Amino acid sequence: MATTRTPLMAGNWKMNLDHTEAIATVQKLAWTLKDAKHDYEAVEVAVLVPFTDLRSVQTLVDADKLDLRYGAQDLSRHESGAFTGEVSGAMLARLGCTYVAVGHSERREYHAEGDDLVNAKVRAAFAHGLVPILCVGEGLEIRKAGEQVSHTLAQVEAALVDVSREQALQVVIAYEPVWAIGTGEVATPEDAQEVCGAIRRVLTELYDQEVADAVRVLYGGSVKSGNVAQIMAQPDVDGALVGGASLDPVEFAKIARYQAHVA
């Protein structure tokens, strides 16, 4: 039942906003959200920021006791050692991260991340007490062939290999059809529901009903304040993973306050 899950609105900044811009953006976001507290208190809000912003965001959130979660956009599958350029789950946990995105389509496409690596990263996140936001979704060719459900479920299954039931209860899954990312081409609410519902059903098969009921399934792909309410009205959509629109704190706050837009 969608009503028992706290919606999550997560902003994925991608490679935008340096650490000084991050401070201004988070301050403005927190201030705007606070201003509309009664509208958003049932919604959890998070930002996934570049690694170089994390310390600044942590300092701000701690100092001002902001009601905001934050996290990274990727992590290493390794614990530590000679892996130049990589950032470990332990380092992210030390910076107070709640979440880490894993398997974003841009990582899969530009960094050749396959299902095995995504699975290893999901397990590395859990090993350090981080909640992975597992990103899945089909490209345009697969959508045209009508194979979006089987493709996306195969990604979910592969990513959850050797993930315990206790861990699965925590995971967040973001369905992001690749053709809708950064294109302005938003999936229809029915498109989002079709795949998000199928993800929940496969969780029942892989685990059980309690896990399926607990897991938050987000939609991502050209989410804006003008379309979020219709998407959130779907029974199996529990939040949004927002790219471009999350860079503007006023717009992102409007997305997080989507209930205010449901007339």
Ligand SMILES: O=C(CO)COP(=O)(O)O
């Ligand atoms: O990839 C996304 C979030 O992870 C979606 O990006 P846009 O909201 O810019 O389409």
